[in-house]
Amino acid sequence: MRFVSGTSWAVACVFAIAALLSACSKENSYVPPPPPKVEVALPLKETVTPYLYATGNTTAVNSTPLVARVSGFIQEIDYKDGAAVKAGTRLFLIEPEPYELALEQAEAGQASSAASAKQSATEMKRQQDLLAQKVVSASSFDQASAAAAVDVAKQQQSAVDVKQAQLNLSYTEVKAPFDGIVTARQVSIGQLVGGADPTTLATIVQLDPIYVNFNVSEQDVLRVRADLAKRGLAMPDLTKTKVDVEVGLQTETGFPHKGTLDYAAPEVNASTGTLAVRAVFENAARMLLPGYFVRVRVPLLKEPDMLLVPDRAIGSDQSGRYVLVAGKDDVVEQRTVEIGQLVGNLRVIMSGIKEDDRVVISGLLTAVPGQKIEPQTKTLETAAADGAAQ
Structure with a gap:
C-alpha cells in the first residue's frame, strides 16, 4: 500500500481549494435585475360636467301653527294625528252656538236699523215737501235730515256687526290652510281654548314641494358667475332660468333627487363669506322630510x-x-x-x-x-x- 507524504497532501489541498474558489467567483458575478413590469x-x-358641491338641509315650504281665533270649548276633532289633509278640510270645531246667537242678534239689529233708516228717510222727504210749501220751518227739516243721516250710519254699523258675527262664527271651524300633514293635537275635546292668550291646536306642514337651503362659498360664487357668463346669463337670472340642483341623503348613493334653483340671496354674507341659496324639489313620495341633512350638487357648464x-x-x-x-x-x-x-x-x-x-x-x-x-x-x-x- 502506497502512502502520500504530508507535504504532497497539503499541496494537493491548496490546488483543490483554489480551483473551487475560482469556480465560485465565476458563478457569483453580479447580474443586474430586469426593469420592473x-x-x-x-x-x-x-x-366632463363640473359640479359645485355643498351641504344643506331641508325645510318645509309652509309650516303653520293652527291657532284658536275665538274662545270656546273644543266640540269636535275631525282628523287623526299625522293625517294628510287637503286645503279647506275642517280639523277642529269650537262650540259654535254662542256665535250663531251673536250672528242672529246682529242680523236682528241690522233689520231694525234698516227699518229706522227707511222711516227717517220718509220723514225727511215729508219735511222737505212741507218746507217747500212754507208750512214748517227750516229747522224742522234740518232735524229730520240729521235723524235720517244717523239712521243711515246705524244701518252701516249694523251691517259691519253682521259681518263680524259671521267671521267669528267661521272661526269656530279651524280648517287646513293648505295641503299638508297635521301634527298630533295639542288639545282635547271639551277643553277651553282661545282665552286671553292664543291657543295652538296643532301644526300643519306642507311636504310637497320641499325646500333645500344651502350656502355657496365666495369662490364658488365666482365659478357660478363665470359659468353663467358662458351661458349669456347673470346672477339675477338664476331664479328666472332653470338651474338644476341635485341632492342625496346620507344613506343614498349619488344624488337621486332632482330640483331647480328657487332663490339666491342678493349679497354675500361678509361674516361667513357665503351666499345663501335655496332649491325647490317635488316630493310626492315624501322621501325628503324637513330637517334632513343632505348632500347638494349643482351641475355647471360641461367642459x-x-x-x-x-x-x-x-x-x-x-x-x-x-x-x-x-x-x-x-x-x-x-x-x-x-x-x-x-x-x-x-x-x-x-x-x-x-x-x-x-x-x-x-x-x-x-x-x-x-x-x-x-x-x-x-x-x-x-x-x-x-x-x-x-
Missing part, C-alpha cells in the same frame, strides 16, 4: 376634452399632488399636477400632464423616478356618468 395608460379624454386618470395613480408629497409617467427610454418621471373632481373612479387632471403621457396606473411602489421600467400598456375604461364625490 409596470402598467401604464394614456389619460382618458372626455367631456370638453378633460384628461382623467385613475384616482389611485395620484400620489402626494410636500410639493403637492403628482403622477408618475413613463418618459423617454421608459425612464420614470414625476409630474406635479393640479387635480379636479372625481368622476367615478377617475380623477380630472386640470394641469401637469398631456394626452400622450403614459401615466403609471399600478405598481407605484416599484416605479421609482429616474429608473427604467418595462411598461405594460393598458386602456382606461370610460368614466362613470355619475361622479359621486368631489
Whole structure:
C-alpha cells in the first residue's frame, strides 16, 4: 500500500481549494435585475360636467301653527294625528252656538236699523215737501235730515256687526290652510281654548314641494358667475332660468333627487363669506322630510376634452399632488399636477400632464423616478356618468 507524504497532501489541498474558489467567483458575478413590469395608460379624454358641491338641509315650504281665533270649548276633532289633509278640510270645531246667537242678534239689529233708516228717510222727504210749501220751518227739516243721516250710519254699523258675527262664527271651524300633514293635537275635546292668550291646536306642514337651503362659498360664487357668463346669463337670472340642483341623503348613493334653483340671496354674507341659496324639489313620495341633512350638487357648464386618470395613480408629497409617467427610454418621471373632481373612479387632471403621457396606473411602489421600467400598456375604461364625490 502506497502512502502520500504530508507535504504532497497539503499541496494537493491548496490546488483543490483554489480551483473551487475560482469556480465560485465565476458563478457569483453580479447580474443586474430586469426593469420592473409596470402598467401604464394614456389619460382618458372626455367631456366632463363640473359640479359645485355643498351641504344643506331641508325645510318645509309652509309650516303653520293652527291657532284658536275665538274662545270656546273644543266640540269636535275631525282628523287623526299625522293625517294628510287637503286645503279647506275642517280639523277642529269650537262650540259654535254662542256665535250663531251673536250672528242672529246682529242680523236682528241690522233689520231694525234698516227699518229706522227707511222711516227717517220718509220723514225727511215729508219735511222737505212741507218746507217747500212754507208750512214748517227750516229747522224742522234740518232735524229730520240729521235723524235720517244717523239712521243711515246705524244701518252701516249694523251691517259691519253682521259681518263680524259671521267671521267669528267661521272661526269656530279651524280648517287646513293648505295641503299638508297635521301634527298630533295639542288639545282635547271639551277643553277651553282661545282665552286671553292664543291657543295652538296643532301644526300643519306642507311636504310637497320641499325646500333645500344651502350656502355657496365666495369662490364658488365666482365659478357660478363665470359659468353663467358662458351661458349669456347673470346672477339675477338664476331664479328666472332653470338651474338644476341635485341632492342625496346620507344613506343614498349619488344624488337621486332632482330640483331647480328657487332663490339666491342678493349679497354675500361678509361674516361667513357665503351666499345663501335655496332649491325647490317635488316630493310626492315624501322621501325628503324637513330637517334632513343632505348632500347638494349643482351641475355647471360641461367642459370638453378633460384628461382623467385613475384616482389611485395620484400620489402626494410636500410639493403637492403628482403622477408618475413613463418618459423617454421608459425612464420614470414625476409630474406635479393640479387635480379636479372625481368622476367615478377617475380623477380630472386640470394641469401637469398631456394626452400622450403614459401615466403609471399600478405598481407605484416599484416605479421609482429616474429608473427604467418595462411598461405594460393598458386602456382606461370610460368614466362613470355619475361622479359621486368631489
